[in-house]
Amino acid sequence: MKKELDKTDKAATCPFSRRGFLKGMVAAGVLASIPAGILRANAWERIQYEGEYDIFRNACPRNCYDTCSIKSYVRNGVLEFIEGAQESTFTDGALCVKGYAYPRRVYSPDRIKYPMKQIGRGTGNWKRISWDEALTEIAEKIIEIKKKDGSLLGMALDKYSGNFGITHYGVEGMMSSLGYTSRFVGTPCWPAGIDAQNFDMGNMWCNDPEDFVKAKHIIVWGGNPAWNSVHTMKFIYEAQERGAKLVVIDPLLTQTAAKADLYVRVKTSQDGVLALGMARHIVDEKLYDAEFVEKYSKGFEDFVSYLKDNVSVEWAAEQSGVPAELLRQIAEEYAKAEPGTIWAGYGLQRHMNGGANVRAIDALAAMTGNIGKEGGGVRYGHLQTWGFNYNAMVQKQPEGSVGYLGKDKIVSEFTAEQEGGAKYADRTININKLAESILTTAEPPIRLLWVACKNPFGQDFDRPKLQKAFEKLEMVVVVDQFFNETVQNADIVLPSTTLFEEYTVNVSYWHYWLSINEKAIPEQYEARSDLQIGAMLSKKMNELESGSCTFPQIMDTKIWMEKEFNEGIYKYFGIKNWQDLRSGPKKAKLPSSASWHDRKFSTPSGKYEFSSDLATEYGHTKLPEHKVRRKAYDKFRVLTPHTQFGLHSQFVNIDYMEDFNKEPFVYINPIAAKAKNIADGDMVKVFNKIGNVTVKAKLTDNVAEDVILMYEAWFRKGDYNVQNLVDDESSDMGSYKTGAPGVAIHDQFADIAKA
């Protein structure tokens, strides 16, 4: 409710300020005689800033293919608006619905402003504490744990991708600098597919997405770039304009499917079957690339034998739901295209047979010789541009630290293996089984949980179990910007900065651009970056116990940023130093837009491995074989992919966004709805063995008869949370490259009823 303004005075509410009171400086002497308040007296000479904007370069640090380069317009220390950087041919001047909400997000009155402590976890009774008080309490707890257990294994870090600014690996560094700790490793996101690509090719490495324009046949398989990689769409459109055919294979009729020449609704998780069926047909018609399979691959004959013995087109058609004739047609068109390309989305590997699905798709691309071709390939992701120093991450444990004596080393898809050299190591736990792990981990149990760049109550599985698990924790520290569900379950919350309030550097796992992220505005209220928090904690720890923390006490994020650059990065991007990035983002100097362009694979054999011995070491089949999908345990399949209006729990809560995305829905096929007497707009209860969600229904045949669709997101008003329906069943692959298997997020089932 706003004040009624006098009609004759519309523009501003401070007419008195224009009268120029006390024009000209008040004599210094007079001001000095006034006892100081909380406002500061100005230095008597002041530069009046007028008119022009200060322009800064930023980069969106979210977990998103597009990692946009941003141009920020600041006046008087205030961020007024942003644009996409036009220097990048990928960002090309545009951001997205989420990015444009940043100016509102930075200054949202809902932002957490100060460190706060909850008196009684979950009570909602909070006290404001100073940084000093917060860090003292945390430091004392750390020291207590060390005394009690003889190690710091009782302190655990739950972190993932809330902020991909390279310096934010400093949080892992902070943990190392305290001692050997427990780390939740793995990733809920893409682990199965990463392992698959590593078994097949020795690395995950995709073409430059800007080379889509060269493709003659495009399959977008289990991914939805129209929502999740909007900047790539223009390259796909260009390809279509040049005559390419776009085929979208997905259990849902997504926005991307609506742009396809052909949309194929496959039975969820039967993508591997479909790919194998296509492979069988390609073998039968001898449409494979003989030169490629002979010179650059290993095990093709074994694969062919497998197909002939186990896979028929009719069987694949029946299993996948794709008519046999169409299956043959797509296979032929793809095989004959020069080149054909496949975008393997992350959705298709969030299954118990997810990794197997990707291996089968990889095989299709390999047998047709599309790997290593510009405009071709199987596009999943890459980490080619991530060769930074990880200076913030690599810290030494303090002298005399005791840790875990097991063999586990920290494995992460983003960073090279952290070799300790020492006999001790951190204790690694599966990040995808947070609830289960907290409940069962012992000797020592997890006592102190540090959560950064993650919202487990929003995104992790089996939410009811997680609630129970948290009761076991002695202290929960959460670093965040908004009061989400995890903060609600914290003891201490520490306010974090947005991208505009710190320096860092950003790259993408999809495109090949490098962006600097400058500090455009001061830290809001008492917010601090993860790096600064580490530095402050280090100071406090060493005050209480000398030598207990080795984290550098550097508060200037610019220094952290500078330390990440090296000759390799400079050369790869053709720059002299990071300052070159202030005039705009720079693209890697690529010898070819194609990955694997020299066909020298990083497998043990140096070839593409249809037959992978390494895969068997991890309990998988040598060949890309059919793996049975998870059996339904309830009537409807529940799919919970990502909304376009947010990135997990970020952005949906911003009021600008609420103008366009007011409330959540469950999408049901009209046939199913009729059977349950559910009309469009009715409140519906979705329930299964884990829990339930009550939400409004929309009827559409974008979903199959026995599928229901809900988008995963955090709405600030209401208690909608799809994790009440998702269990923590593992996907098949992920342990090899990421330290833990993934989660079968889309292998969930439920029933529905009118609420």
Place this chain on the structure above:
Amino acid sequence: MKKQLAFMVNSKKCIGCYSCALACKNQYHQEPGVVWRDLTPLAEEHYPHRERAFYSLACNHCEKPICVEVCPVQAHVKRDKDGIVVHSAEKCVYCHACIDECPYGAAKDNQVLKRAEKCSMCVERVDAGLKPACVLGCPTKALTIIDLATLDNSKAEQYPPGFEKHEELNPSTRFIRPTAPQLALAKKDS
């Protein structure tokens, strides 16, 4: 024909991503509830798949704008040099005429500031040689600015299905229709 700048809404390329809508908010910070550009999903009679085709609409910068006609204080003015219909919100006396009369709903009711407001094609950006925020903000270049005087696209329509016809206003916005995919649907998931 005189120069008439206009929005070209290519619904074939449009992915309904709402970047245009938020880019406008990012530029002008309209309060919650006041939306100058929005996406209208095409009804199922016009496009077979629910919430999969959209028209991005703001102001249509008509040839004979009703807002200009009914405004008692000339807060709405159609520029001679390029046809942009510019709204000067500070002149508004909140008589509600434009809000009530524009059949496209381009004039928005700002109940807090007690005035009408409308897209003015980012006229200050255009004058500085820049693209309107929504146009720059479109990641697929589905939303662009054209000059009707030089438009040469046989696919461009003035009144596509789902967009009301008002010949007396002669809206300048042009559209390209969306297309729908060929379908091959597995009946059941199980």
Place this chain on the structure above:
Amino acid sequence: MDKTPQILEAFRDFFHYGRKEHLRKAYIKLSSLSDSGSDPQSIDWDLEEFTFNRLFIGPMAPLAPAVASVYLDPEGLIQGDVTAEIRTFYESIGLRIDEIGSEPEDSLAYEFDACRHLLLLASKVPEAAEAYAAFIKEHIALWVPEFSARAMEHCQESVAVKDVLMLLSEWVENETGNTTQDKEKK
């Protein structure tokens, strides 16, 4: 008028620091200056602190932020036009906060500090009295009563916070009347 700078300080401290001890001290000061208020011994200061945070600070979205922009800016936009105007005003009277853009200058604590500054200046610089009167009548009076009313809707078991909010409304009302009278006298 003598007591006013002290009243302003007390209001300022209550809202600026928001911690138990500060709330209590400021409350005691306000009570004595206004000859009202409950016995501080009988008040549950933990509850008062929780209420204070729920209303004005967080970590959840504050129910009644003590920032002028929220009530006066058309979009409720912090660091928008209203904040900028107040910043300009502070500059004209020789004041600023430590880091421009990190906190909104139009929060209640800062605005009351500015009032206090003006009053203390007034004896030496006559225009300061005029500036003070204008600031009260044309700005403070436009938002503080609404803010106070909104906050009081959520006070429930609070005693101190509720008392202070009521005192705040009353004080603004009186001061607006006084300054208008003073102006008319001239």
